[in-house]
Amino acid sequence: MPTRKQVEQWDFSKLDQLAQHLVSAGGDLExxxxxxxxxxxxxxxxxxxxxxxxxRFTQENDDDRRLGADIKxxxxxxxxxxxxxxxxxxVLMGKVADAEHDKDPYPLTVSDKWEVQATFSASHPTEAxxxxxxxxxxxxxxxxxxxxxxxxxxxVVQTKGINDAAAKIVARGELIARGIDDTHLSDADISKYGxxxxxxxxxxxxxxxxxxxxxxxxxxxxxxxxxxLTPDELxxxxxxxxxNITPAQFQYLQGVMQAENGMSPKEIADLGSKLSPxxxxxxxxxxxxxxxxxxxxxxxxxxxxxxxxxxxxxxxQDILKNSKPLMDAxxxxxxxxxGDIAQRGDSALRQGTDFDRGLLKQGSILxxxxxxxxxxxxxxxxKLLDAxxxxxxxxxxxxxxxxxxSTLGTGEKWGKDHMMAVLSxxxxxEQHGAQTxxxxxxxxxxxxxxxxxxxxxxxxxxxxxxxxxxxxNLAKNLPGHDGQSLGAVNPALTQTLASTMVPYLGNFVGAxxxxxxxxxxxxxxxxxxxxxxxxxxDSDPAAAKSLNAAGAEWNDYFxxxxxxxxPSAPSIGxxxxxxxxxxxxxxxxxxxxxxxxxxxxxxxxxxHSTEMSDITAxxxxxxxxxxxxxGPLSATADSIYKAxxxxxxxxxxxxxxxxxxxxxxxxxxxxxxxDAMRMDWNYTNGYATHDQxxxxxxxxxxxxxxxxxxxxxxxxxxxxxxPGMKSNADIFIDxxxxxxxxxLSNYNSFFQYGMTIPIGTTHGSQPAPGAPR
Numbered sequence: 001m002p003t004r005k006q007v008e009q010w011d012f013s014k015l016d017q018l019a020q021h022l023v024s025a026g027g028d029l030e031x032x033x034x035x036x037x038x039x040x041x042x043x044x045x046x047x048x049x050x051x052x053x054x055x056r057f058t059q060e061n062d063d064d065r066r067l068g069a070d071i072k073x074x075x076x077x078x079x080x081x082x083x084x085x086x087x088x089x090x091v092l093m094g095k096v097a098d099a100e101h102d103k104d105p106y107p108l109t110v111s112d113k114w115e116v117q118a119t120f121s122a123s124h125p126t127e128a129x130x131x132x133x134x135x136x137x138x139x140x141x142x143x144x145x146x147x148x149x150x151x152x153x154x155x156v157v158q159t160k161g162i163n164d165a166a167a168k169i170v171a172r173g174e175l176i177a178r179g180i181d182d183t184h185l186s187d188a189d190i191s192k193y194g195x196x197x198x199x200x201x202x203x204x205x206x207x208x209x210x211x212x213x214x215x216x217x218x219x220x221x222x223x224x225x226x227x228x229l230t231p232d233e234l235x236x237x238x239x240x241x242x243x244n245i246t247p248a249q250f251q252y253l254q255g256v257m258q259a260e261n262g263m264s265p266k267e268i269a270d271l272g273s274k275l276s277p278x279x280x281x282x283x284x285x286x287x288x289x290x291x292x293x294x295x296x297x298x299x300x301x302x303x304x305x306x307x308x309x310x311x312x313x314x315x316x317q318d319i320l321k322n323s324k325p326l327m328d329a330x331x332x333x334x335x336x337x338x339g340d341i342a343q344r345g346d347s348a349l350r351q352g353t354d355f356d357r358g359l360l361k362q363g364s365i366l367x368x369x370x371x372x373x374x375x376x377x378x379x380x381x382x383k384l385l386d387a388x389x390x391x392x393x394x395x396x397x398x399x400x401x402x403x404x405x406s407t408l409g410t411g412e413k414w415g416k417d418h419m420m421a422v423l424s425x426x427x428x429x430e431q432h433g434a435q436t437x438x439x440x441x442x443x444x445x446x447x448x449x450x451x452x453x454x455x456x457x458x459x460x461x462x463x464x465x466x467x468x469x470x471x472x473n474l475a476k477n478l479p480g481h482d483g484q485s486l487g488a489v490n491p492a493l494t495q496t497l498a499s500t501m502v503p504y505l506g507n508f509v510g511a512x513x514x515x516x517x518x519x520x521x522x523x524x525x526x527x528x529x530x531x532x533x534x535x536x537x538d539s540d541p542a543a544a545k546s547l548n549a550a551g552a553e554w555n556d557y558f559x560x561x562x563x564x565x566x567p568s569a570p571s572i573g574x575x576x577x578x579x580x581x582x583x584x585x586x587x588x589x590x591x592x593x594x595x596x597x598x599x600x601x602x603x604x605x606x607x608h609s610t611e612m613s614d615i616t617a618x619x620x621x622x623x624x625x626x627x628x629x630x631g632p633l634s635a636t637a638d639s640i641y642k643a644x645x646x647x648x649x650x651x652x653x654x655x656x657x658x659x660x661x662x663x664x665x666x667x668x669x670x671x672x673x674x675d676a677m678r679m680d681w682n683y684t685n686g687y688a689t690h691d692q693x694x695x696x697x698x699x700x701x702x703x704x705x706x707x708x709x710x711x712x713x714x715x716x717x718x719x720x721x722x723p724g725m726k727s728n729a730d731i732f733i734d735x736x737x738x739x740x741x742x743x744l745s746n747y748n749s750f751f752q753y754g755m756t757i758p759i760g761t762t763h764g765s766q767p768a769p770g771a772p773r
Contacts, residue, residue: 003114004096007089007093007151008093012085016082018078019075019076021075023076025075026068026071066172067169067173070168070169070172071169073168074162074165074169077158077161077164077165080158081159081161084154084157088147088154091150091151092144092148092151094147095144095147096110099140099144102140104136105133105136106119106120106129106132106133106136108136114144114145114148116137117137118133118137120133156224157230159221160224160228163221163222164225199249199252200254200255201255202252203251203252203255203256203258204259205219207256207259207260210272210275213274213275215275220275220282222252223256223286223290224282224283224286226249226252226253226290227253227287227289227290227293228289229243229245229293229349234349237298237351237352240298240451242298243300244301244302245299245300246301247305249301250299250305251305253290253294254311256287257290257291257294257312260313261314263313264334265316265319266333268287268316269337269338269340271283271284272284284341285344287341287344288344288345289345291316291341291353291355292349292353293307293349294307294311294312295307295308295311295353296352296353297406308406309321309355309406309407312354312355315334316355319335319338319362320354320355320357320359320407321409322362323409323412324365325366326380335366335380335384339387342355342356342388343386350388350390350391350394352394352397352403354406354407355388356391357391357397357398357403357404357406358406359384360384360394360395360398360437361398361418362381363381363385363388363422364381364398365381365418367381367424368425381425382427382432382433383433385433385436385437386432386433395437395459396459398419399462400459401414401416416469420470422437423474424478424489435493439500440456441459441460442456442460442499442501444456445504446503453518454520456518457504457507457519457520458520460507460518461520461522461524463497463500464504464524464530467532468529468530468532471535471536474486475532475535475538475539475589485540485590486539486540487541491542494539494540495542495546497537497543498537498540499547501533501547502546502547504517504521506554506575506579507521507522508521508530508533508579509523509530509575509579510523510575510759511558511575512568515557515558515572515623517624523759527758527760529759530579531582531585531589534586535587535590538586538587538589539590541603541605541606542606544587544590551580555679556678556682557623558573558579559572559679559747560683561686562683562686563684563685563687563741564686564689569742569743569747569750572750573748573750573751573753574750574754577750577753577754577756578755580751580754584669588665588668588669591664596649596656596660599661603664677717677718677729677732679748680732680733680747681714681736683747684698684711684741685711687744694739695709695711698732698735710735716728717729717732
């Protein structure tokens with residue numbers, strides 16, 4: 001791809017001039033044909049010979065007019081390329097300018113390779129200065145990388161548009177030369193003639209040239225153009241719909257795959273390596289794209305042609321469907337090469353392909369391998385998972401176990417051992433492939449793209465059910481790790497899984513749809529499944545803190561929503577109570593499974609694990625209607641995120657496990673069950689959204705004579721004023737009780753009732769203890 005210097009030298013006026021010339025040439029041809037028609041019509045020639053000549057002249061005139069239109073279309077494609085690329089360059093160079101104008105805290109420059117660099121005034125900057133500069137660099141580098149990627153994609157798309165238009169002119173000329181009437185031929189039929197009516201044969205010649213290092217620029221451009229989908233085709237597969245490409249393109253790519261049947265994955269990965277570095281990159285990215293396109297079951301073409309695993313080269317298929325661990329060094333080389341191929345392509349093409357499904361399967365097999373190459377298994381497995389995990393449909397199929405049939409060998413069935421292998425393998429801090437498989441599920445919950453949010457919701461259900469169904473192993477007895485938990489073996493992965501579940505907690509207790517972030521996720525299969533899921537994710541202290549704090553925020557949100565809609569308060573209160581019960585049961589179970597010494601370590605890590613909580617604290621912005629309530633939620637949540645556990649005894653002489661657990665469980669219950677004032681405060685804030693007059697009831701005057709409002713600031717509401725004065729909390733409680741807010745006095749009772757009944761129990765059929773009958 002181009003360097004900065006090259007991009008700065010681009011002159012799009014040359015493209016504009018070429019476009020004008022092409023459009024003019026097409027117009028000139030049409031004008032000349034018009035003059036010829038006039039001259040022929042003005043002749044006085046008659047008879048059979050005239051009629052035959054007239055028929056021939058009419059056909060050629062029509063053919064040439066279509067050729068003229070094709071030439072003008074090429075001009076239009078060049079114009080579109082000039083305009084589109086000029087805009088992409090403008091955006092990219094704007095990001096570069098923004099970086100180089102940013103002097104705070106350090107001046108930045110952008111290199112010829114688009115790398116952002118900082119300049120320090122001191123010859124030996126401190127670690128703090130380096131970190132500050134790195135944050136500044138990362139911010140601008142991310143924006144430049146995004147703009148550069150957009151430019152790269154635009155180059156591919158616009159190049160394909162120009163190549164397609166040019167190929168149509170070549171094909172039209174071939175038809176005219178052969179005397180073939182193209183009046184009733186489709187564009188797909190016409191395009192076949194651009195490859196001498198033998199796309200597969202052309203593909204075989206191109207692959208041979210790539211293998212020998214003799215490929216011409218035309219062959220490289222053809223491979224690149226044919227290994228690209230149009231924006232409409234990309235949108236179709238992204239939406240889970242079939243994308244019907246031309247038979248010529250399908251047959252060409254099919255020919256490429258067949259020409260590689262005798263090659264190993266490593267040999268396929270090395271195709272193009274004998275060419276110049278730039279051409280090699282183009283060829284290898286195009287070959288990756290070709291595999292993604294041809295292995296996608298949603299890719300079709302007229303004549304019953306369909307993509308999928310069977311379209312891939314035979315040796316690639318054999319490895320992707322293999323169920324054995326690494327056998328020798330060459331086996332590792334070949335599987336590693338598949339990761340290389342996958343990483344080089346266009347990520348937009350990773351939309352439910354069998355290539356990606358096979359890579360995920362192989363990653364799980366190597367993660368579970370005990371072969372003599374065990375030391376390298378983690379690296380190769382991580383590479384395969386990382387390469388394929390950008391394909392969210394493939395991730396979803398792997399997690400659920402559905403849709404993986406294409407990766408199975410004869411007589412093989414898909415089992416939970418693949419998912420368990422990914423979770424059980426002890427990944428190093430530098431290996432994030434497994435995390436990437438799951439990290440998208442949470443953020444995509446609130447996507448405005450219905451297909452994206454639907455897939456995320458369905459996948460969250462599958463993942464939560466898997467964690468629950470396998471809680472005995474994951475929470476306390478991870479296979480192969482001597483009784484350790486998932487959190488102890490893979491803390492970073494556990495934290496990713498915990499953050500993934502946060503947006504769906506309301507779904508898992510059956511909250512009303514209008515309160516949910518995602519409308520697709522349903523409940524779990526059994527009433528105690530949610531508490532089992534919490535027990536698994538609570539096995540890492542940082543994950544436990546972030547997940548339970550997020551659960552507490554859901555409770556704040558429930559109380560707020562109940563205040564907004566008092567008739568629904570009983571049902572909402574029950575859901576809130578059920579969530580708290582599941583949280584408490586899960587964390588209590590995790591504490592019970594720890595020895596006294598382990599509990600000391602766990603609680604110490606819990607109290608110092610704030611980073612995950614800081615990350616998760618931003619999630620309520622996705623809640624429906626949260627724009628009006630983020631302030632109250634943020635204020636009350638602060639106390640939960642800062643909550644600590646205090647293990648009794650001391651680190652060297654802790655109490656017996658049962659007494660330690662008992663003391664900690666009491667603290668846990670206090671932390672995750674909101675007190676009455678916290679609940680009432682959120683409920684009243686919700687009610688105040690449609691009764692603004694109630695706000696004035698909560699005005700107070702502090703000792704300095706300043707007016708403050710207890711509803712608008714949680715910290716003020718919980719302050720204790722000067723000795724001898726009535727506490728702000730007592731003032732709030734008195735005013736709330738006397739305000740006549742519908743349903744407020746009973747909401748806590750329904751919450752308590754919810755803590756005593758299983759998730760899935762009919763809500764509202766029984767009054768809560770103490771509620772009016």
